[in-house]
Amino acid sequence: xxxxAIFTVLSLAVSTAHAAPQNPLIIEQxxxxxxxxxxxxxxxxxxxxxxxxxxxxxxxxxxxxxxxITNGGQTLHGDHATVSYQIPxxxxxxxxxxxxxxxxxxxxWQTTPDGRxxxxxxxxxxxxxxxxxxxxxxGWSGRSTVDGSIPAIPDDQFWFAQFRMGEYPHFFKGVAFxxxxxxxxxFFRQMTPNTGPFDASVISNSLKALFDRIGNGVLxxxxxxxxxxxxxxxxxxxxxxxxxxxxxxNFPFLEGEVPPIVESAYGNITAxxxxxxxxxxxxxxxxxxxxxxxxxxxxSKIQGEDQWRIRLLLAKKWxxxxxxxGGDVQVVHLPDVGIKGNTHFMMQDLNSAEVAEHLxxxxxxxxxxx
Amino acid sequence: xxxxAIFTVLSLAVSTAHAAPQNPLIIEQxxxxxxxxxxxxxxxxxxxxxxxxxxxxxxxxxxxxxxxITNGGQTLHGDHATVSYQIPxxxxxxxxxxxxxxxxxxxxWQTTPDGRxxxxxxxxxxxxxxxxxxxxxxGWSGRSTVDGSIPAIPDDQFWFAQFRMGEYPHFFKGVAFxxxxxxxxxFFRQMTPNTGPFDASVISNSLKALFDRIGNGVLxxxxxxxxxxxxxxxxxxxxxxxxxxxxxxNFPFLEGEVPPIVESAYGNITAxxxxxxxxxxxxxxxxxxxxxxxxxxxxSKIQGEDQWRIRLLLAKKWxxxxxxxGGDVQVVHLPDVGIKGNTHFMMQDLNSAEVAEHLxxxxxxxxxxx
Numbered sequence: 001x002x003x004x005a006i007f008t009v010l011s012l013a014v015s016t017a018h019a020a021p022q023n024p025l026i027i028e029q030x031x032x033x034x035x036x037x038x039x040x041x042x043x044x045x046x047x048x049x050x051x052x053x054x055x056x057x058x059x060x061x062x063x064x065x066x067x068x069i070t071n072g073g074q075t076l077h078g079d080h081a082t083v084s085y086q087i088p089x090x091x092x093x094x095x096x097x098x099x100x101x102x103x104x105x106x107x108x109w110q111t112t113p114d115g116r117x118x119x120x121x122x123x124x125x126x127x128x129x130x131x132x133x134x135x136x137x138x139g140w141s142g143r144s145t146v147d148g149s150i151p152a153i154p155d156d157q158f159w160f161a162q163f164r165m166g167e168y169p170h171f172f173k174g175v176a177f178x179x180x181x182x183x184x185x186x187f188f189r190q191m192t193p194n195t196g197p198f199d200a201s202v203i204s205n206s207l208k209a210l211f212d213r214i215g216n217g218v219l220x221x222x223x224x225x226x227x228x229x230x231x232x233x234x235x236x237x238x239x240x241x242x243x244x245x246x247x248x249x250n251f252p253f254l255e256g257e258v259p260p261i262v263e264s265a266y267g268n269i270t271a272x273x274x275x276x277x278x279x280x281x282x283x284x285x286x287x288x289x290x291x292x293x294x295x296x297x298x299x300s301k302i303q304g305e306d307q308w309r310i311r312l313l314l315a316k317k318w319x320x321x322x323x324x325x326g327g328d329v330q331v332v333h334l335p336d337v338g339i340k341g342n343t344h345f346m347m348q349d350l351n352s353a354e355v356a357e358h359l360x361x362x363x364x365x366x367x368x369x370x
Numbered sequence: 371x372x373x374x375a376i377f378t379v380l381s382l383a384v385s386t387a388h389a390a391p392q393n394p395l396i397i398e399q400x401x402x403x404x405x406x407x408x409x410x411x412x413x414x415x416x417x418x419x420x421x422x423x424x425x426x427x428x429x430x431x432x433x434x435x436x437x438x439i440t441n442g443g444q445t446l447h448g449d450h451a452t453v454s455y456q457i458p459x460x461x462x463x464x465x466x467x468x469x470x471x472x473x474x475x476x477x478x479w480q481t482t483p484d485g486r487x488x489x490x491x492x493x494x495x496x497x498x499x500x501x502x503x504x505x506x507x508x509g510w511s512g513r514s515t516v517d518g519s520i521p522a523i524p525d526d527q528f529w530f531a532q533f534r535m536g537e538y539p540h541f542f543k544g545v546a547f548x549x550x551x552x553x554x555x556x557f558f559r560q561m562t563p564n565t566g567p568f569d570a571s572v573i574s575n576s577l578k579a580l581f582d583r584i585g586n587g588v589l590x591x592x593x594x595x596x597x598x599x600x601x602x603x604x605x606x607x608x609x610x611x612x613x614x615x616x617x618x619x620n621f622p623f624l625e626g627e628v629p630p631i632v633e634s635a636y637g638n639i640t641a642x643x644x645x646x647x648x649x650x651x652x653x654x655x656x657x658x659x660x661x662x663x664x665x666x667x668x669x670s671k672i673q674g675e676d677q678w679r680i681r682l683l684l685a686k687k688w689x690x691x692x693x694x695x696g697g698d699v700q701v702v703h704l705p706d707v708g709i710k711g712n713t714h715f716m717m718q719d720l721n722s723a724e725v726a727e728h729l730x731x732x733x734x735x736x737x738x739x740x
Contacts, residue, residue: 031481034559111401142562189404192512
């Protein structure tokens with residue numbers, strides 16, 4: 001009976017991917033822009049006609065480039081975020097701003113690995129304006145003011161484990177992730193590296209600039225995006241009207257109320273902390289935190305099960321602390337509400353539309369969907 | 371009088387950027403996917419439960435990551451392109467596939483630096499299906515199978531010169547690029563670096579895979595994208611029904627008919643060459659090559675004027691050679707058809723819609739717009 005149920009879920013997913021076209025999207029405006037960032041300037045004075053020396057066999061513009069970058073007084077515009085937006089017809093008043101997690105870009109929120117519509121399009125269909133972010137030093141926002149290096153190290157299996165698809169090469173039983181080779185290939189190719197050091201402060205500065213530009217909205221973060229997300233809530237609390245955190249990695253506890261290190265065989269977590277004035281800002285907005293399935297209750301030898309065990313534990317502790325101080329934080333462990341099999345990428349799983357419905361319900365309940 | 375004319379152009383541009391909304395876009399389908407690429411595998415056998423050693427003070431998942439990447443038998447899915455597509459209502463039969471140039475991503479084709487609609491949206495409004503590409507090792511396609519390094523070197527002024535905005539800090543007189551500080555800031559922030567070595571063969575492999583997936587289409591390249599574009603035409607000539615090259619950097623001459631090195635104080639060009647069987651493929655499809663304004667006729671001391679002088683020269687020679695062998699190559703030097711002031715980024719210049727109209731006319735003339 002259990003097997004049959006899983007089979008049905010998979011069949012539904014495949015038929016969705018190849019379903020007859022839905023109603024067309026009516027888009028009032030779409031585009032992209034850079035936001036935030038700084039300017040780094042080299043010493044010296046720029047000379048637009050530098051001394052050039054070249055041999056007759058030199059080739060292409062990289063030679064002139066090499067001469068020219070030793071030419072001082074130049075600028076580097078970097079550390080900005082890049083934003084892609086779509087405004088549908090009959091738009092709701094609060095847009096959704098989506099920030100990806102580690103190793104990802106705004107692709108996280110787009111087409112699923114098996115070709116279904118991503119959350120960007122699902123929420124457009126619900127008449128939310130959508131702002132997708134590539135954080136500073138990732139994807140389209142590759143210009144970093146700090147040097148970066150990108151070693152080409154095979155590590156897909158690490159991510160397969162960490163993202164809770166299963167224990168490679170085996171998927172977890174009943175996992176809500178498409179298990180065909182083509183989908184997994186697409187999933188791995190969705191990853192894209194840091195072009196400079198990850199910096200939650202730099203990222204939250206760019207998100208602050210984004211909210212300053214677009215006004216009030218709801219911030220949706222995934223995984224590593226959680227920490228810059230909390231910082232953004234602290235930096236522009238008057239404009240961040242709600243935070244949705246999908247399996248965030250850490251939580252800003254109030255100084256003095258930080259729990260001890262949470263231990264896991266696969267890497268401990270030291271909880272983050274912030275000062276009272278900052279902590280209080282996060283008590284002023286509704287917050288929902290989602291966790292998926294296959295998260296252990298007791299220490300487990302399986303990487304994904306154990307890594308998210310300690311984070312779910314911390315999430316629950318954080319919610320207690322924030323709510324004790326007057327906040328409104330809800331932790332939703334999806335299996336507890338009957339949504340099963342989710343990986344770390346619930347916005348791409350086979351039941352991604354069901355998770356989206358749950359989130360939409362929360363947005364409505366909190367008055368963020370008008 | 372001339373000054374007045376320029377003022378009028380600028381005013382128009384600003385008013386366009388803030389114009390009353392146009393008709394909404396009707397989008398039948400949109401999404402993104404990875405295409406092409408290879409898999410690199412590390413030696414050894416993957417162990418999903420590696421020996422972990424950590425201190426109590428270790429923190430966050432980067433520790434477990436460091437242990438795990440020494441764990442062999444892992445894969446890296448890399449060197450793919452990433453594609454973002456939109457299919458409008460009443461779609462024409464041939465889609466347009468857009469490939470960016472050096473230091474750019476698909477952002478090249480999106481919103482202009484001063485906030486007007488990019489060519490992606492302008493051509494959607496003309497009912498073309500649009501496929502925007504981030505080439506392998508750039509933007510969203512950051513996973514490279516070869517190590518990369520990204521030094522944070524200030525070089526905006528080099529690009530300002532190379533992209534023919536002017537001689538920094540001065541814009542060329544009458545240049546069709548918005549001259550306010552905010553637009554230039556947006557333009558610089560549109561750049562994003564290579565995450566691995568530029569490789570025209572890797573890029574054209576991914577474009578071949580794209581045409582194999584979507585079928586017949588027209589390829590539009592910009593600048594450094596020119597060379598992988600020609601290679602794509604050679605690799606899938608039956609599906610590339612036309613090539614539009616915006617200021618390409620080089621041209622594949624027929625072996626034995628390669629012109630001598632073209633000299634410029636800012637870097638010579640050695641013309642590319644290909645074998646007869648490959649060259650012949652490019653004689654089977656219509657090709658149009660666009661060059662903008664402020665390109666010198668005689669050697670110039672100004673970088674941009676001189677660098678594009680030698681490339682325009684080479685383009686004209688290449689067109690002669692291809693046409694002599696039965697091809698259909700047209701070189702359009704925009705000032706010759708009354709379109710003035712264009713930089714290297716004619717798809718973003720103040721008159722970008724006018725250039726788009728010219729291109730649309732060519733597509734119609736060649737039967738590529740049905």
